[in-house]
Each structure stands twice: as C-alpha cells, then as structure tokens.
Amino acid sequence: MTVQQVLFFLFGAIALGAAIGMVTARKVFHAALWMLLAFFGVAGLYVLLEAPFFAAAQLFVYMGAIGVLIIYAIMLTRGMMRQRLPRVNDQWWFAGLLAAALLVVLAWLVWQHPWATTTAAAPADSLNRLGLTLVDPEGFALPFEVASVLLVMALIGAVTIVRER
Amino acid sequence: MTIRQLLEILTVLIPLPPFLAFAFIVLFFNRWKRLSHSIAIGAMALSFLMAQIVFWTVIGWGGEALYEHPIAVQVPWLPSGDEVLSMGVMVDPLTAITLFFVSITCLAIFIYSVGYMHGDPRYSRFFAYISLFATGMLGLTVADNLLMLFIFWEIMGLCSYLLIGFWFEKPSAYRAAIKAFLTTRIGDVIMLLGIAYLYSQTGTLSFAAILRDEAVLHELAVTPSVISGLSVAAAVGLLLFAGTVGKSAQFPLHVWLPDAMEGPTPVSAMIHAATMVSAGVYMVVRMFPLLAVGMEGAVGTPPMVAMAIIGSFTAFFAATIAVAQDDIKRVLAYSTISQLAYMVAALGIGAYVAAAFHLVTHAFFKALLFLGSGSVIIGAHHEQDMMEMGGLRKRMPVTFWTFLIGGFALSGFPILTAGFWSKDEILAYAWHLNPVVFWVLAAGALLTAFYTMRQICLTFLGEPRGEHAEHAHETPWVMTGPLVVLALFALFFGFVGVPEEFPVLGELIGYNWFHHFVGATVGELLHHLPGPESFNPVPLAISVVAALGGLTLGWLVYGRRPLKAGETDPLARWLGPVHTVLKNKYYIDELYHFVFIRPTVWLAGAVFRWFDRGLIDGILHGIARLGEILGIANRWVHTYVIDGGVVDGSAKVVGATGRELRQVLQTGQVQHYLLQVLMFLCAFALLYILFF
Amino acid sequence: MVPLQWYLVLSAALFCVGLYAVLARRNAISILMGIELMLNAVNINLLAFWRYTQPEAAVGQAFAAFVYAVAAAEVAVGLALIVSIYRNRETVDVDEINLLKW
Structure with a gap:
C-alpha cells in the first residue's frame, strides 16, 4: 500500500x-x-x-x-x-434504506465498469490551463461570465428576500 | 471595420433592444405608463432601424452574392464532449426579407398599441410583453440553428400565452390562453422530437451545415429511419412540420387561434399576422431544402405531400368557417388560418418562392386588417359583433378605406393589391403541378373574397344596427397612422414580385426581384424545383374570376341591400343547417372536448380515485390490515400458548408501519416526493442491472 | 496510485449520506448542509475523472469551478429563504413548510 x-x-x-x-x-x-x-x-x-x-x-x-x-x-x-423536536422526520428509516440501496447500486456500477483511465501525470501548469480555458472564447468564457452574473443575482436576490419590509 | 463586420454586429444586436426594454419596464418603470411605452417604442424603433440597414445593404449585394457569403456570426456556447454547441446569427435572403416585414409590422403595432391600450390598468405590462414578443420573433428570424430557433419559438409561445390571457379577469380569456398554450405544445413537443432526431443523425443543428451541404442532405435522404419506408429526412421533416401545424394553426391543431382573439387586438395583429403564426411557416420555408430532399420531378417527398394535403384542406376548410362567423376578429382569425394554409400548400407542391412571397404580403395586409378591426372595436365602443355594426364608413373614413384596401388585398383583387400577386403565383404553380390542390385553393379564394366582402359590407355599409355603432367615432392618429402605412404596403408591395412573363406589367417592370432575391436562399435547388415554364393565362383567369366573383357575390348578398337591425344573416336562411354547422366551426371544439379533454379529465380523476386512493392506499391499508389480522391471529394463538405481551406489540408495530407507509406517499411534502423519486430511481437501476 | 474506483465509491458514499440528510432531516438548514455535501461529492467525481482520464485538458476542472459558483449562489439564496421563512412562520421545520401542498 x-x-x-x-x-x-x-x-x-x-x-x-x-x-x-x-x-x-x-x-x-x-x-x-x-x-x-x-x-x-x-x-x-x-x-x-x-x-x-x-x-x-x-x-x-x-x-x-x-x-x-x-x-x-x-x-x-x-x-x-x-x-x-426530533431531528429527523418519520421517514428517516426508509430514507436511510433507500440511500443505502442507492449506494450499493452506484458502487456496483462503478466497480463493474471498465474505466479507461490514464496513468499520465497531471501537467504542472494545470492551474494555468484552467485559467486559460475559463477565459478562452473558444472554451468557457461565456459560461464563466454567466456564472459571475449568477453570483451577483444570487447576492441581490438573497438581500431582497431577507430584507425587512 | 468593413461594412460586413458592421452588419454582423448589427445583426447580433437586432433582437437586443426590445429585450432590454422588456427588462427595464418590468424591473423599474412599471409605474410610469408614458415612460414604458416610450422605451418600448424607442427600442423597437432601434431594432427597426438596424433591421432596415441590414436589409437595404444586403439588397445592394443581391441574392446570389448573399447566398454565397451570408452574414454569419457564431460563438461557441458550451463545449460538450467532442461537439461544440454554437450559437449564432445568420442573414441570408430569406432572413433579410423576413427582418424587413417583421420589423415594419412590429413597429406599426407598437405605435398603434399606444392608442388601443390607452387607459388600461396594466398598460406598462402590455408593452413589456409585446417587447419580449418582438425579441422572440426577431431572434427567431436571425437564428442560425434550429435549437436557437426553437428557444425563441418557445419565448413567443410564452408571450402569446401571457398576452392572450392579458385580461385574465375574463374567464374566456384565461381559458383561451391555456388552450393556445396546450394546443401549440402538442406541435412543439413533436417538433422538438424532430430536432433531437436530426441532431442525433447529423451531430449539428446549424442551418448552414445541414441545408447547404449536399452531402449531408443526401445522406439524410438515403438513410432509412426507424419508421419503415421513411428516410431520416422525411421523418425529421414530418416531425418539424408538426411544429408548424401547431404554431401556424393548421388543421387539426387550428382550434386555438380563433379563441386567441380574446387578447387585445394589437396582440391579435402581432400573433396572428406579423409574427408567431408566420414563424411556423417561416420555419418550414427555412427547412425547405431538408423537406424537399429526394424530390423527383413534381413528385413530392412525404413531408411535402403531407403539407400539400393539410395545407389545401385547411385553406378551404377554414374559409368555409369564416363565412359564417359574426365576430369581426374571428372572421379574420379563420382567414388567417386559411391564408397560412395557402403557404403550407404552396410549399407542399414545391412553390418555394410563392410561399415566401405570400408570407410577406399576408403579414402586411393581415396586420392591416387586424389593426383596422381593432380601430373599429375602439371606435364602436368595444363592440365586436358585426351584426351590431354597419354604417361606419361615414363615421370612420380612414379606417374604412384602409380596411377596404386590406380586404381587397386579402381577396386578391387583381393588379392593384399585393395579395393578388402572391396568391396568383401560388395558384399558377398549383395549376402546373397539382390540379387537385389548384381547384381546392381556387375554391378557397372564392370563399375568401366572399367573406371579406361580407365583412366589409356588414361593418361599414348601410345604417348602424346597434347603439354603439351609432355613436362610433374615428380613432386617434396613433392608430390610423400605422393603418395608412400598412395600407401602402398592402397595395404596392406586390410589385416587387411581378412575374416577368406577365403581360404588359411584366415587361414594364421587367425583373421579378422577389423571385431572384429570395429564391437565391436555396441556391441550386431553386432550378431543380418544377414550375411553369411560360405564362399561362388559364390559372390567372380562374384566380381573377374567383376573386372578383367572390367580391361580387358578397356585394350582391350583403352590399346591395344592407341588413337592417334585427334581420338575420341571409346566408343562414339559404343554407339552413349547413350554416349552423359552419357557425359552430364543424363542432370540432366539441369533438375535441368529447374525444380528448373529457377522457383526460376522467382519466385523471380515475387515476386519483382508483390508483391513488384505491390501489396505493388500499395496498397500504391492506398491509396494515394484514398485519393487524396476523397480529390478532398471533395473539389468539399465543394467548393460549404463551403469555401474549410481545405479540400484541408486534401487531401494533406492523399496523403503525402501514400507517407510516401511507403517510410517505401522499403528504404534499417535498421530502416525501423526493423519496419517491429515489425509490423509482433505485427500482429502475435494479431493472437495468438485472436485465441489461 | 489510488484506483479511480476508490474515489468514485467514496464520492458515491458521501453523496448518499448527503441524500439521507436531505430526505430525513427536519431542519431546513440541515437539509441545505446535505445538499452541500452532495455537491462536494459531485466535485470529487469531476476532479477524479479529470485526473484519471484527461489531465491535460482543463474541462473537468472548469466544471468543478462552475459547481463552486453554483453552490455559493445556492447556499446564499437558500439560507436567505430559510431566514425569511423563519421570520414569517417562526419555524424552519420542513414538515410544517407545506403551503404549496395543493
């Protein structure tokens, strides 16, 4: 190991x-x-x-x-x-059961699937590449901008919701 | 910066101002009515200006040049796996001409709305909605791929819902809104299937990559689809056409459009003339190379045959209903269905340019007619029943003359009106290609002229038959101004598309500009489409006879001796029960109610009653009951065998479990629903693991 | 090197634990915490796939970054909603927040 x-x-x-x-x-x-x-x-x-x-x-x-x-x-x-108050609702045991079932299903799927992995080392400049991809118009520039708009909107929205009327 | 780059930027910006207007009105200026309409009209005027600049510049380039090098901008949207989903705009000849008429009619309608909506409590909101609507239409026009087209298509669907139900205090209005939304949804879902199918086959949705690539089209035409006997191209074409059937209100999904008249009249003009219903036809015109691929001579592909059948049938069918309607806007609604059907039928027989031509002229004269009818409604104090009108000619002269022009254009009055040229072109092609379609469309044309004359006579001629008509007055200039402008287009626009072979006039003008410009959109395909080689006077004569005959007939019945107050429609006397059937629109609403809505409601109720209450609750009750019975049995046995404290408890536990299970299923609490989702997820995963 | 499956199973486990919190806890804030845990599990997945399949491309990392942005937005709005509900109804017990029931 x-x-x-x-x-x-x-x-x-x-x-x-x-x-x-x-x-x-x-x-x-x-x-x-x-x-x-x-x-x-x-x-x-x-x-x-x-x-x-x-x-x-x-x-x-x-x-x-x-x-x-x-x-x-x-x-x-x-x-x-x-x-x-009890910290969980009435369905907690069933929820736990199903969550466990989902875990079993997922684990089984993960285990039996032949993953095509690579052993290549991560490039040393991976952060650099991430930054370039995020602002590259051919890459994620637009989603990146939209994400910032989303954050501003969430900020304004949160303030609006909790403001005392 | 070259002119081309400038145009690219302008094209991208065209849909933007109305959207900003929408956002600003909704967010900030809701309270200030004048400011709201100034912003909306200003934004629309800006879009109009940009659209016109683009249009007039590309006109200078000519259709072929624009076909070779369309204005196109693309930005990659989301890279997903190997594919990059791009969004972009494109201007080819068809887009240019669509931009032209959409921006004019939209601007006219915006200005007109100032007069029509005056004093409405939700005035600002109205302008916000129509701004969003204009965004939808302009965006759809410049879209360069099917996905974007679909997005804007749905934006318009939403706006149409909001606007039809604008006066939601009226039950009929909100019902109409829901009806319109659900009916068009049927078409939209099928269309989305078509888009998805196309994407799965080609890996792209860009118009340029599909429609302009011979190899791709050919590949689609020869690949068999999942439905035997249909190629992929045909299957996709049929699915996409379903979207048009919904959006452009073709039979059998036409039922929403007449009810949509519950919205304010500018909305009717906008949805039913300039924009949304045109969008349906625009989409099939746009996709025509795909629909027509694999066409052999005059034999159409399956989607084209479907379009020819549905189009010609709807054209006649809707015209017959329009004959018997009394509501001024409903007549126009049915005539819209019928005219759109002309375009669909024209595409179905391969008359590509004729369909596009009628799309443009129809937008002008139908917007004019709707706005004219709105002017009548406002002038006559919100009276919509033509039986209560009459004698408005003297009282509303501008409205009368413009309405007359619009009506004559709709009937296809020879030479003078735009409607004649486009309708004649469709009929000329139909004569050459498919006599059945021709005769059905010609009969429809006769009826069209007849009901138009009926409408004009009932509304404007004779003496007032109602209190409101008596005190009618002309509407303010913000309403009549747009009417006059649109009337000019309804008169003169046709001259851009006069066939070169047409006697006298054809030689005089000498160049069928529309045919060459818009025809260039499909490139080489245009020359492979069948069509009349030379001028044929027979269809022309028949079309003129139909138009003039219909008008004369209408005049004889309604104009020569105007109806008196309280008199019944002479048509009702002569036709008897047939008239009743027509007046009730062939009872199709009732049929749908009986065949689709009642069973659906009944099914929903039944599911609720039996499945929810009976089956699920029953099972759970049963489990509980079984547990209790077992418990009791246990207890009975155990009391005599062992001392029964534990046993009693076990029965109670099982019973409680049953009650809990029941609570799990129907509580209205989001966690419980999530749990059910998870349950089914696990069940499906189990199925997958076991069987695949 | 750690096999990819280990990461995936671990993230599945974290996801299911978070899911359990979402399904079973009564306190709305606990539910929100469960959602955060699920988002973290997703991020482990994304980064593991990035590392083990295409370390030279930054796409997986980019998606993880977007998950961060979305998570931040979600928690801000979510908590604002909870505080607002608490103010109006004096409770954060989701069993009692069922106004949209019918």
Whole structure:
C-alpha cells in the first residue's frame, strides 16, 4: 500500500466519518461543525488528486464562506434550537434504506465498469490551463461570465428576500 | 471595420433592444405608463432601424452574392464532449426579407398599441410583453440553428400565452390562453422530437451545415429511419412540420387561434399576422431544402405531400368557417388560418418562392386588417359583433378605406393589391403541378373574397344596427397612422414580385426581384424545383374570376341591400343547417372536448380515485390490515400458548408501519416526493442491472 | 496510485449520506448542509475523472469551478429563504413548510 493510498483512506475516512456525524448530530450547530470537518477531508482528497487550487478553494469557499454563512443562519434561527423536536422526520428509516440501496447500486456500477483511465501525470501548469480555458472564447468564457452574473443575482436576490419590509 | 463586420454586429444586436426594454419596464418603470411605452417604442424603433440597414445593404449585394457569403456570426456556447454547441446569427435572403416585414409590422403595432391600450390598468405590462414578443420573433428570424430557433419559438409561445390571457379577469380569456398554450405544445413537443432526431443523425443543428451541404442532405435522404419506408429526412421533416401545424394553426391543431382573439387586438395583429403564426411557416420555408430532399420531378417527398394535403384542406376548410362567423376578429382569425394554409400548400407542391412571397404580403395586409378591426372595436365602443355594426364608413373614413384596401388585398383583387400577386403565383404553380390542390385553393379564394366582402359590407355599409355603432367615432392618429402605412404596403408591395412573363406589367417592370432575391436562399435547388415554364393565362383567369366573383357575390348578398337591425344573416336562411354547422366551426371544439379533454379529465380523476386512493392506499391499508389480522391471529394463538405481551406489540408495530407507509406517499411534502423519486430511481437501476 | 474506483465509491458514499440528510432531516438548514455535501461529492467525481482520464485538458476542472459558483449562489439564496421563512412562520421545520401542498 503506497503512501497515497494510506492518505486516501485517511482523508476519505475523515470526510465520510464527519459526514455521518453531520447527519446524525443531535444539534444543528454540531452538524455544522461536522460539516466543516467533512469539507476538510474533501480538501485533502483534492490535494491527492493533484488539484491544489481546488483544495485551497475548498478551504476558502466551503469551510470559510459557506460554513460561516450556515452558522450565521443557525444563529439567526436560534429560536428553533430551543424547541425539542426530533431531528429527523418519520421517514428517516426508509430514507436511510433507500440511500443505502442507492449506494450499493452506484458502487456496483462503478466497480463493474471498465474505466479507461490514464496513468499520465497531471501537467504542472494545470492551474494555468484552467485559467486559460475559463477565459478562452473558444472554451468557457461565456459560461464563466454567466456564472459571475449568477453570483451577483444570487447576492441581490438573497438581500431582497431577507430584507425587512 | 468593413461594412460586413458592421452588419454582423448589427445583426447580433437586432433582437437586443426590445429585450432590454422588456427588462427595464418590468424591473423599474412599471409605474410610469408614458415612460414604458416610450422605451418600448424607442427600442423597437432601434431594432427597426438596424433591421432596415441590414436589409437595404444586403439588397445592394443581391441574392446570389448573399447566398454565397451570408452574414454569419457564431460563438461557441458550451463545449460538450467532442461537439461544440454554437450559437449564432445568420442573414441570408430569406432572413433579410423576413427582418424587413417583421420589423415594419412590429413597429406599426407598437405605435398603434399606444392608442388601443390607452387607459388600461396594466398598460406598462402590455408593452413589456409585446417587447419580449418582438425579441422572440426577431431572434427567431436571425437564428442560425434550429435549437436557437426553437428557444425563441418557445419565448413567443410564452408571450402569446401571457398576452392572450392579458385580461385574465375574463374567464374566456384565461381559458383561451391555456388552450393556445396546450394546443401549440402538442406541435412543439413533436417538433422538438424532430430536432433531437436530426441532431442525433447529423451531430449539428446549424442551418448552414445541414441545408447547404449536399452531402449531408443526401445522406439524410438515403438513410432509412426507424419508421419503415421513411428516410431520416422525411421523418425529421414530418416531425418539424408538426411544429408548424401547431404554431401556424393548421388543421387539426387550428382550434386555438380563433379563441386567441380574446387578447387585445394589437396582440391579435402581432400573433396572428406579423409574427408567431408566420414563424411556423417561416420555419418550414427555412427547412425547405431538408423537406424537399429526394424530390423527383413534381413528385413530392412525404413531408411535402403531407403539407400539400393539410395545407389545401385547411385553406378551404377554414374559409368555409369564416363565412359564417359574426365576430369581426374571428372572421379574420379563420382567414388567417386559411391564408397560412395557402403557404403550407404552396410549399407542399414545391412553390418555394410563392410561399415566401405570400408570407410577406399576408403579414402586411393581415396586420392591416387586424389593426383596422381593432380601430373599429375602439371606435364602436368595444363592440365586436358585426351584426351590431354597419354604417361606419361615414363615421370612420380612414379606417374604412384602409380596411377596404386590406380586404381587397386579402381577396386578391387583381393588379392593384399585393395579395393578388402572391396568391396568383401560388395558384399558377398549383395549376402546373397539382390540379387537385389548384381547384381546392381556387375554391378557397372564392370563399375568401366572399367573406371579406361580407365583412366589409356588414361593418361599414348601410345604417348602424346597434347603439354603439351609432355613436362610433374615428380613432386617434396613433392608430390610423400605422393603418395608412400598412395600407401602402398592402397595395404596392406586390410589385416587387411581378412575374416577368406577365403581360404588359411584366415587361414594364421587367425583373421579378422577389423571385431572384429570395429564391437565391436555396441556391441550386431553386432550378431543380418544377414550375411553369411560360405564362399561362388559364390559372390567372380562374384566380381573377374567383376573386372578383367572390367580391361580387358578397356585394350582391350583403352590399346591395344592407341588413337592417334585427334581420338575420341571409346566408343562414339559404343554407339552413349547413350554416349552423359552419357557425359552430364543424363542432370540432366539441369533438375535441368529447374525444380528448373529457377522457383526460376522467382519466385523471380515475387515476386519483382508483390508483391513488384505491390501489396505493388500499395496498397500504391492506398491509396494515394484514398485519393487524396476523397480529390478532398471533395473539389468539399465543394467548393460549404463551403469555401474549410481545405479540400484541408486534401487531401494533406492523399496523403503525402501514400507517407510516401511507403517510410517505401522499403528504404534499417535498421530502416525501423526493423519496419517491429515489425509490423509482433505485427500482429502475435494479431493472437495468438485472436485465441489461 | 489510488484506483479511480476508490474515489468514485467514496464520492458515491458521501453523496448518499448527503441524500439521507436531505430526505430525513427536519431542519431546513440541515437539509441545505446535505445538499452541500452532495455537491462536494459531485466535485470529487469531476476532479477524479479529470485526473484519471484527461489531465491535460482543463474541462473537468472548469466544471468543478462552475459547481463552486453554483453552490455559493445556492447556499446564499437558500439560507436567505430559510431566514425569511423563519421570520414569517417562526419555524424552519420542513414538515410544517407545506403551503404549496395543493
């Protein structure tokens, strides 16, 4: 077993374990903390995948921005936390069953499919290439611009929705 | 920057101003009515200007030159796998001429709306909608691929829904909107299938890559499709034509268009003259090389045969209904169906240029007629029943004269009107290619002239038969102005397409500009299309006789001795039950209601009752019941065998499970629905794994 | 090197855990967190495919970047909706948010 494989298991275990912790946590706030840990595990996997940019973005965007945003939202709706409600709805066992079934199906599909993989190393300038592709008119320049419009619209939309009337 | 580059930029920009107008009105200026209509008209005027610049410049180049080097811009949209999906614009001769008439009629309608919609509570919203509508049409016109065409096509579908139901307080209006939306949807879905099929076969949807490439067309024509006996080209052609049947209201999907008259009259003019219904025909004209590929001499391909049959049938069929209608706008609606059918039939027999020509002239005179009828409706205080009108000639002179011109153009009054030239060309081709189509269309022409005269006489001549008509007044200049402009086009536009062989006039003008310019759109194919080699006076004479005969007949019945108030339609007396059938549009709405709508509603109810309540709930209740019975049985057995505490509990657990399962299925909660989705996903995955 | 299947199975597992949260949790914020987890799983997939099939092309990475943008937009609007609902109805329990039921 190579070092990479050991690291994969380490980060994979962190991500998966934290994810399970997230969905089983009794308090929403704890769930949010578990979620941050899961994001961290995923960031580690990105490093293993030789996508350091995404590992960093994972830390900034998910753990930083989205994590903080979610914790804010939990604080803003804290009245909820005082109520004693079951954390799951009535269908939780069936949902769990089906999710497990889906996992079995997916895993089976993944396993039996002969993937045509390459062992080529990732190019050293992959981030460079990503940047060029994103602004290349022959590539993703238009979707890229549209994505920025989407973000602005989401921002304005979010402000509009939560504004006190 | 060369002129070509400038034109490329202009073409890209053409659909943009109305869209911006739409966004700005909806987002910011909803409250200011004058500002809203200024923005909408200003934006439309800008588009008009750009469209005209493009049109007049490419005219200078000539059709063949434009065919060789069309104005074309493409941007890659999304690279997906090996293919890059491109979006772009293209101007070839057909696009140019379409831009020309669409921008003129749209601008006229915009200006006219200021007068017509005056005082409406949702005035700004109206201008926002028609701006979006104009975007749809202009975008569809300049689109260079089928997907983009379809997107704009659907934008128009949405706008037509919104606009037909604009006065949604009226139940008839919102019903008409839903009817229009659902009916055209049938055609659209089939059309989308055609597009998908075409894409799967060629890997592209670009017009240039499909229609201008002999090899691709030939490949499509010889490849058999999934339906035996049809080539891929024929199958795709038939599927696409279904889109036209829906959008251009051809039989059997024509039922939505007359009901769409519930919308404001400028909308009727826009949807039923200048834009949306033309879009249906425009699409098949555009795709004609694909529809016609594999044509041998005068024998049409399967899509062409379908078009010839449906077109000629609808042309006659709709004309007969129009004869017996009393609502001023409904007459026009049926006449629109009938005229569009002329174009479809013309394409069906291979008269490509004639179809395009009639598309343009029809847009002018039908927009004129609709706007004229709107002027009558406003002038006569929202009276739409022609039986209540009469005597408006003196009271509304401008409207009368322009309406007369429009009506004569519709009837194909010889020489003087545009409608004559286009209709005559269709008839001349039909005479040469298919006598059955010719006689049906000629009979339709006779009826057309008749009902047009009937309409003019009932509306404008004689004495007022109703309170409203008595106090009618001429409408303001914002409404009559567009009428006059459109009337000029309805009169003179025909002279750009006078056949060179036509006696006297043909020599005088000497050049059939329209034929050469628009004909160039299909390149070489034009010369392979069959057509009359020389001038033939017989179809001309028949067409003139039909037009004049119909008008005279109409005059004899309705004009010579105008109807008095309270008098019944003389046609109703003579035709008796036939008239009743016509007046009720052959009871097709009732038929559809009986055959499609009732069973659908019934099925939905039945599914709800039996499947949902009976089957699903029944199964779940059954499970619960079974559990309880088992539990009780268990209990009964166990009470005597062992002490029964646990057993009692188990029955309860099973019962509770059943109740829970039932809650899972029908609660209205999104998580439960998601769960069901997942359930079926897993089930299908299981099926896949087991059997494939 | 780690086989591609490992990544795919792991991402499938994360996806299913997230799916479970979406299906079973009552708190709307927890559901949103579940969605974030699912999006993360998708991203692992995208990057793994990029790395193992076409590392020289940047398409897979580009899609992952778009997923980031969409996720950020989604969470902003989603949380705004939740806060707004909480303000109006004093609850974030999705079992009680069923106004669109019929």
